[in-house]
Amino acid sequence: MKQSNYESTKEVERLLVHIPESWQRLVSVIRHQAAAGHFIFIEGPHTSGKSTFAQILQSKLTLMDDLESHYYKLHPLVTTQQVLTEVPHNSELIPVVILDDADEADAAVIEELIGSNINCFFVILAEPELVNRVPRLQNSRFNLPLFNKEDCHKLLSKMYQSIDSSIDIPMLDSELVYYESKGFPGEVIKLGHKLSAKLERKTSGSMSFDLANKGIFSSLVIGLGLVIFLLYLFFSSSVEKTEVNPIDSTKELTIQTESEAETEVVSEDVITGDLLISKPEESKPKTFRDWLELQNAEHYSIQLYSNIIKAQADSFKEELDLADSYIYSAKVNEQVVYRVVWGVYPNRARAQLALQSLPESILQQKPWLRSFKSIKQEIIETP
Numbered sequence: 001m002k003q004s005n006y007e008s009t010k011e012v013e014r015l016l017v018h019i020p021e022s023w024q025r026l027v028s029v030i031r032h033q034a035a036a037g038h039f040i041f042i043e044g045p046h047t048s049g050k051s052t053f054a055q056i057l058q059s060k061l062t063l064m065d066d067l068e069s070h071y072y073k074l075h076p077l078v079t080t081q082q083v084l085t086e087v088p089h090n091s092e093l094i095p096v097v098i099l100d101d102a103d104e105a106d107a108a109v110i111e112e113l114i115g116s117n118i119n120c121f122f123v124i125l126a127e128p129e130l131v132n133r134v135p136r137l138q139n140s141r142f143n144l145p146l147f148n149k150e151d152c153h154k155l156l157s158k159m160y161q162s163i164d165s166s167i168d169i170p171m172l173d174s175e176l177v178y179y180e181s182k183g184f185p186g187e188v189i190k191l192g193h194k195l196s197a198k199l200e201r202k203t204s205g206s207m208s209f210d211l212a213n214k215g216i217f218s219s220l221v222i223g224l225g226l227v228i229f230l231l232y233l234f235f236s237s238s239v240e241k242t243e244v245n246p247i248d249s250t251k252e253l254t255i256q257t258e259s260e261a262e263t264e265v266v267s268e269d270v271i272t273g274d275l276l277i278s279k280p281e282e283s284k285p286k287t288f289r290d291w292l293e294l295q296n297a298e299h300y301s302i303q304l305y306s307n308i309i310k311a312q313a314d315s316f317k318e319e320l321d322l323a324d325s326y327i328y329s330a331k332v333n334e335q336v337v338y339r340v341v342w343g344v345y346p347n348r349a350r351a352q353l354a355l356q357s358l359p360e361s362i363l364q365q366k367p368w369l370r371s372f373k374s375i376k377q378e379i380i381e382t383p
Contacts, residue, residue: 018155022145023053027060029142030123034067034096039114039122041137043130044144047186050125053144054100057123061096068093074105080112087120095120102126107133146183149175155185156192169195172353179349288326295344297373300351304358304367305340313338320362330378341370 026042033040044050054071061069068091072083088095102110103126111134114122124130124137125144131137147155153174160169173195181187285291295301304325305316313327317340325342345351351369358367 018151018158019056020145020147020151022148022151023056026053026142026145027057030057030096031061031064031067033140034094034121036094036119036121037117038140039124039137040140040142041131042123042125042142042144043128044125044146045127045184047184048144048146049185050144051100052185054098054123054125058098066093067096069096069098071098071100073100074102074109076104076106078105078109080109080116083109083113084116084118087118089119091119096123097121098123098125100125103130110134111136147178147181147185147188148183149178152178152181152183152188155188156195159189159192175353176349179352180347288328291324291326292328292372292376292379295372296346297371297376299372300345300348301341301370301372301375302343302345302351302355302358302367303339303341303370304362305365306337308335308337310338313340316340328375328379331380332378336380341375 030040042050042053044053051073058069058071061067068088070086072086074083083097083099087097097120099105099110099113099122102124107130110124110130114124114134114136131141153169153171156169156174156177177188177191177195181191285294304320305313307313307316310327310329317325317327320340320342322342324344325340327338327340329336329338331337343351343354345354348369355367355369
């Protein structure tokens with residue numbers, strides 16, 4: 001197996017502290033199908049957690065009274081004889097032989113193993129393409145389920161609570177990880193590291209803010225004491241000056257008033273300066289084409305409505321009354337349709353969250369995500 005794949009698998013095995021219910025059901029299926037001379041093929045793409053599932057399966061089967069489990073990670077140079085010599089032949093229990101990374105081995109080796117009549121039950125884990133090389137695997141083929149939203153949230157929560165029990169995973173962040181990972185455990189953990197760093201910075205920032213508040217409070221107390229002391233000296237000095245020379249005191253008051261006036265003028269200048277350099281509000285594009293030209297082809301929008309009658313599309317948009325929504329025309333199966341699109345999102349995950357937040361009346365129209373690349377390809381004119 002490639003070194004990068006091995007490191008990724010080990011990372012998943014080390015951090016996967018949550019076992020999905022779908023995986024537990026698959027373990028139960030294997031448990032009840034186990035019979036000498038038979039096999040089961042568990043397929044899943046890269047980073048879907050096959051090796052992690054194999055380790056979990058072995059630990060679960062070890063607890064069974066009527067089964068014994070054996071785990072082998074295959075490689076390109078493995079031979080049929082090397083595997084068979086490790087399988088017990090005179091055991092009273094049914095040996096369950098877990099063959100991980102089976103797509104790394106030669107197809108002839110897999111054919112010979114599942115075609116042999118030895119007293120064992122083979123569990124073969126590999127990527128789906130192996131069935132093209134070993135067609136017999138089609139006879140007992142199962143998909144390894146990916147994580148759902150709940151699995152993703154539980155995994156992230158357990159990962160971080162084992163490190164810091166004070167960390168709480170926000171559901172919105174968990175859903176973003178789910179959509180961006182597409183449910184692949186390896187990707188969940190990879191994205192989870194980034195989320196962990198973000199949450200740690202947030203926690204650290206909160207602690208720093210609390211400490212800063214305490215420091216500011218202490219400084220204010222000290223500063224207030226100093227102000228009181230200076231005011232005491234000032235008034236004491238004023239009283240003495242008034243008794244000695246009232247005219248000088250009047251001059252001092254006049255000078256102080258002029259100074260305050262100058263301060264007020266400077267303040268007005270500063271405020272005026274801020275107003276002058278403030279960024280003007282950007283105007284909304286007037287037409288759909290103006291808006292479309294501003295968008296990145298890899299970004300996403302949400303198609304809310306589609307109809308062959310332009311008046312109905314116009315009516316839907318007016319009733320919708322959403323900013324950043326536009327109508328355009330496209331040709332589908334030689335027929336012109338009018339589509340209503342809304343919003344700009346940097347990736348599919350953000351767009352999916354926005355779609356889920358739409359009211360039920362709009363969801364009934366079955367909105368779907370559209371990349372700006374696909375929109376630009378089908379547009380024929382701006383209505």
